[in-house]
Amino acid sequence: MTVEKETNPQFSEYAHPERLVSTDWLAEHLGDDGLAVVESDEDVLLYETGHIPGSVKVDWHTELNDQVTRDYLNGEGFARLMSAKGIDRDDTIVVYGDKSNWWAAYALWVFSLFGHEDVRLLDGGRAAWMAEGRPMTTEQPERTPSNYPVVERRDDELRAYRDDVARHIGRGPLVDVRSPQEYTGERISAPDYPEEGALRGGHIPTAVSVPWGRAAADDGRFKSRRELSDIYEGEVGLSGDDDIVAYCRIGERSSHTWFVLHHLLGMPTVRNYDGSWSEWGSLVRAPITRGDDPGTV
Amino acid sequence: MRTDLPFALGEIVDDFQAVSARDRLQMLLEFSQELPDLPARLTDHPELLERVEECQSPLFLKVEVDDTPSDPDERAVHLFFHAPAESPTTKGFAGILAEGLDGATVDTIMNVPADLPGRFGLTDAVSPLRMRGMGAMLARIKHQIAALTAPAHSRPN
Numbered sequence: 001m002t003v004e005k006e007t008n009p010q011f012s013e014y015a016h017p018e019r020l021v022s023t024d025w026l027a028e029h030l031g032d033d034g035l036a037v038v039e040s041d042e043d044v045l046l047y048e049t050g051h052i053p054g055s056v057k058v059d060w061h062t063e064l065n066d067q068v069t070r071d072y073l074n075g076e077g078f079a080r081l082m083s084a085k086g087i088d089r090d091d092t093i094v095v096y097g098d099k100s101n102w103w104a105a106y107a108l109w110v111f112s113l114f115g116h117e118d119v120r121l122l123d124g125g126r127a128a129w130m131a132e133g134r135p136m137t138t139e140q141p142e143r144t145p146s147n148y149p150v151v152e153r154r155d156d157e158l159r160a161y162r163d164d165v166a167r168h169i170g171r172g173p174l175v176d177v178r179s180p181q182e183y184t185g186e187r188i189s190a191p192d193y194p195e196e197g198a199l200r201g202g203h204i205p206t207a208v209s210v211p212w213g214r215a216a217a218d219d220g221r222f223k224s225r226r227e228l229s230d231i232y233e234g235e236v237g238l239s240g241d242d243d244i245v246a247y248c249r250i251g252e253r254s255s256h257t258w259f260v261l262h263h264l265l266g267m268p269t270v271r272n273y274d275g276s277w278s279e280w281g282s283l284v285r286a287p288i289t290r291g292d293d294p295g296t297v
Numbered sequence: 298m299r300t301d302l303p304f305a306l307g308e309i310v311d312d313f314q315a316v317s318a319r320d321r322l323q324m325l326l327e328f329s330q331e332l333p334d335l336p337a338r339l340t341d342h343p344e345l346l347e348r349v350e351e352c353q354s355p356l357f358l359k360v361e362v363d364d365t366p367s368d369p370d371e372r373a374v375h376l377f378f379h380a381p382a383e384s385p386t387t388k389g390f391a392g393i394l395a396e397g398l399d400g401a402t403v404d405t406i407m408n409v410p411a412d413l414p415g416r417f418g419l420t421d422a423v424s425p426l427r428m429r430g431m432g433a434m435l436a437r438i439k440h441q442i443a444a445l446t447a448p449a450h451s452r453p454n
Contacts, residue, residue, distance in 0.1 A: 043385055062421070062424055098383060
């Protein structure tokens with residue numbers, strides 16, 4: 001059973017306002033039948049220090065990723081995970097997390113690969129909830145294990161592999177959402193982050209640089225539709241007719257941009273390249289451009 | 298395998314190994330909560346702290362070595378860490394090192410094996426990528442000790 005959509009004039013301009021909930025809405029609906037609240041963070045212990053009452057933790061690293069192959073869970077694994085968390089196939093899932101919802105957007109994207117229909121983001125994430133002094137608890141929720149069906153993951157519409165990206169160069173827009181220093185090749189991970197994960201610095205030829213954070217307001221919430229449109233449609237020139245691929249270092253920041261392009265601006269064909277720079281920057285003979293210029297085919 | 302570890306650190310490894318993976322995370326959380334705050338003389342001078350870049354979240358550390366005794370190897374080492382509350386995993390790693398190594402001698406710490414992070418049984422619970430931070434902290438502690446006691450310990454870790 002799903003929970004009613006939020007009707008919030010602040011969200012009404014977005015293409016898919018039903019993909020967002022406000023902190024007010026969540027506070028009002030905590031404990032509703034059919035609602036599962038999921039926290040997904042960069043730090044594996046952050047949930048344990050305190051979380052929204054009733055929320056369950058889903059860790060991108062230890063739970064959503066396959067622990068052997070560099071890939072996501074398969075259908076059986078996802079069904080086991082969701083069942084253990086007490087989440088039903090027709091539940092409304094609201095995801096929130098740290099870092100302006102990087103990992104929350106990533107979890108939402110992975111849930112979408114399995115076609116979980118009603119999954120929404122808490123606008124502003126964990127920081128917004130805490131900034132408003134709303135309740136947090138260290139108590140573990142008691143959710144009854146569910147019987148989530150085995151659903152095969154469908155990658156084709158939402159996920160790009162390296163060969164897709166190689167073919168995409170020169171045919172459709174590529175959006176690099178990393179920091180400017182990573183884009184130019186000066187660094188191979190975000191400033192303040194360890195230099196890891198790739199053997200070369202730079203970007204995929206033709207990719208335009210739009211750091212993910214440009215979509216977030218100062219409080220971590222999403223900018224307005226108009227502001228987002230000015231950046232992605234006005235400045236970058238993307239449109240709903242485009243076949244778009246977004247990437248970052250390992251696919252988490254680009255999940256945030258994927259959410260903006262697909263759900264807030266309503267662009268129908270947007271894929272996240274989760275292999276991202278940690279794969280492309282290590283592939284033998286993969287073309288790379290250095291510097292500010294997007295580069296050519 | 299704890300024979301090559303300082304006693305306090307070896308005990309922590311044993312404690313982690315004695316419990317399930319889930320309880321190990323809980324123990325790590327407790328270490329994060331027990332990490333001592335910086336003394337005022339360091340909170341007022343953050344520039345004295347070294348940033349550990351390899352940690353996924355910000356972690357700052359400072360090493361001090363006593364002036365006596367005359368044999369540098371026998372001098373006691375004092376460790377100071379700072380990490381924000383939003384980074385409990387990183388803080389937990391720091392808490393383990395603080396409890397396991399603070400007050401140990403230069404010689405003892407310089408001989409802590411580099412594979413220490415792998416011995417807590419945390420890799421599955423935390424993920425290998427996140428474990429890198431603890432190794433980096435240990436390496437930087439050794440670097441600072443080497444610099445403070447040069448030339449006796451000018452060797453790289």
